[in-house]
Amino acid sequence: xxxxxxxxxxxxxxxxxxxxxxxxxxxxxxxxxxxxxxxxxxxxxxxxxxxxxxxxxxxxxxxxxxxxxxxxxxxxxxxxxxxxxxxxxxxxxxxxxxxxxxxxxxxxxxxxxxxxxxxxxxxxxxxxxxxxxxxxxxxxxxxxxxxxxxxxxxxxxxxxxxxxxxxxxxxxxxxxxxxxxxxxxxxxxxxxxxxxxxxxxxxxxxxxxxxx
Amino acid sequence: xxxxxxxxxxxxxxxxxxxxxxxxxxxxxxxxxxxxxxxxxxxxxxxxxxxxxxxxxxxxxxxxxxxxxxxxxxxxxxxxxxxxxxxxxxxxxxxxxxxxxxxxxxxxxxxxxxxxxxxxxxxxxxxxxxxxxxxxxxxxxxxxxxxxxxxxxxxxxxxxxxxxxxxxxxxxxxxxxxxxxxxxxxxxxxxxxxxxxxxxxxxxxxxxxxxxxxxxxxxxxxxxxxxxxxxxxxxxxxxxxxxxxxxx
Numbered sequence: 389x390x391x392x393x394x395x396x397x398x399x400x401x402x403x404x405x406x407x408x409x410x411x412x413x414x415x416x417x418x419x420x421x422x423x424x425x426x427x428x429x430x431x432x433x434x435x436x437x438x439x440x441x442x443x444x445x446x447x448x449x450x451x452x453x454x455x456x457x458x459x460x461x462x463x464x465x466x467x468x469x470x471x472x473x474x475x476x477x478x479x480x481x482x483x484x485x486x487x488x489x490x491x492x493x494x495x496x497x498x499x500x501x502x503x504x505x506x507x508x509x510x511x512x513x514x515x516x517x518x519x520x521x522x523x524x525x526x527x528x529x530x531x532x533x534x535x536x537x538x539x540x541x542x543x544x545x546x547x548x549x550x551x552x553x554x555x556x557x558x559x560x561x562x563x564x565x566x567x568x569x570x571x572x573x574x575x576x577x578x579x580x581x582x583x584x585x586x587x588x589x590x591x592x593x594x595x596x597x598x599x600x
Numbered sequence: 601x602x603x604x605x606x607x608x609x610x611x612x613x614x615x616x617x618x619x620x621x622x623x624x625x626x627x628x629x630x631x632x633x634x635x636x637x638x639x640x641x642x643x644x645x646x647x648x649x650x651x652x653x654x655x656x657x658x659x660x661x662x663x664x665x666x667x668x669x670x671x672x673x674x675x676x677x678x679x680x681x682x683x684x685x686x687x688x689x690x691x692x693x694x695x696x697x698x699x700x701x702x703x704x705x706x707x708x709x710x711x712x713x714x715x716x717x718x719x720x721x722x723x724x725x726x727x728x729x730x731x732x733x734x735x736x737x738x739x740x741x742x743x744x745x746x747x748x749x750x751x752x753x754x755x756x757x758x759x760x761x762x763x764x765x766x767x768x769x770x771x772x773x774x775x776x777x778x779x780x781x782x783x784x785x786x787x788x789x790x791x792x793x794x795x796x797x798x799x800x801x802x803x804x805x806x807x808x809x810x811x812x813x814x815x816x817x818x819x820x821x822x823x824x825x826x827x828x829x830x831x832x833x834x835x836x837x838x839x840x841x842x843x844x845x846x847x848x
Contacts, residue, residue, distance in 0.1 A: 589695050
């Protein structure tokens with residue numbers, strides 16, 4: 389009996405997912421407050437030690453994700469690579485410094501990324517840009533345009549799935565030539581594609597007069 | 601109006617086998633012309649200098665000598681003002697779409713205008729509707745088809761209503777259906793359009809055709825004659841290449 393056909397998955401949207409339109413309290417909250425909340429979660433994860441605190445912070449962020457009605461499957465898919473990294477880092481910490489540290493470090497990593505996912509899922513990138521421009525206003529005193537800073541952050545988020553795509557294309561090309569075991573056949577073209585994409589994006593931004 | 605005043609582009613080229621990059625190559629020999637027609641096509645072989653010519657108009661490439669002016673604005677001196685007047689569409693929309701969703705990408709273009717966030721979003725949605733992409737407003741850009749991406753890229757550029765649109769092979773990666781859609785869209789625009797293309801049917805519909813060969817404009821004028829000149833050039837080049845291959 390043949391297996392039931394499985395539809396291909398959509399392209400990975402990056403570790404922080406995409407905006408999901410909605411009308412929850414979190415969607416209506418100001419992006420500045422949400423950025424502050426994200427910073428607070430980061431500070432809590434780093435400064436409050438212990439497994440109970442890590443579990444509590446993670447549960448709190450999980451509750452916020454539920455409050456923002458983040459789609460479970462898409463969110464899990466966004467966070468999955470980080471969860472895997474957290475598991476590896478946590479396992480190493482368990483071995484090196486004991487199980488409490490291992491669990492705490494792994495949970496803290498997942499918590500911070502989940503909090504960032506809640507932020508990006510409930511805030512339009514455009515609205516986030518406005519908030520980042522406001523937050524970055526003091527940078528004007530050191531010669532950095534807030535608009536440029538905000539755009540750089542937005543581009544960084546967009547670049548992550550593009551990088552994954554560049555590696556996937558390079559991997560497919562290497563496979564097609566029977567070179568899938570040669571790391572050079574993956575890394576060199578992926579790096580070249582990434583640089584070419586960065587240059588093309590720079591050109592496109594300049595052509596649109598963005599960041600001037 | 602686009603004016604090329606002996607505009608020349610040169611670039612350093614590294615010597616074969618390394619060494620100091622002190623050889624200067626001419627990418628575009630002096631071009632002098634005034635383009636006032638609504639539809640101007642630029643055709644030529646790959647690497648002939650078409651894109652260099654197109655990039656001069658938006659100030660993405662600055663002339664090494666001479667000048668390029670758009671409505672009297674010098675691309676070297678008034679780059680910002682020129683880019684507000686000249687939109688540019690690339691062949692690869694992936695490089696051009698920088699925001700996560702379609703509506704956000706169009707809204708990014710509108711940030712140049714003094715609009716409140718809500719008005720910006722409303723305007724972006726209205727523009728998407730005009731381009732038949734209203735139902736794709738919330739779609740992640742990476743999930744759009746190639747044709748939809750190119751349409752979105754054009755929508756993003758036209759959002760700020762530039763006076764001139766430069767298109768660098770916008771239909772090269774598209775299938776026939778999307779090529780027709782994009783061609784029809786470009787044909788119907790009020791803007792002056794400088795269209796770099798390999799599509800000779802599109803070139804033949806233009807009001808004026810420039811043929812670029814080895815960095816020089818070798819024909820400037822009637823579209824039918826320009827297309828014939830280009831075909832003759834390509835036939836001669838293909839013949840030379842075939843003879844070289846046959847003789848090893």
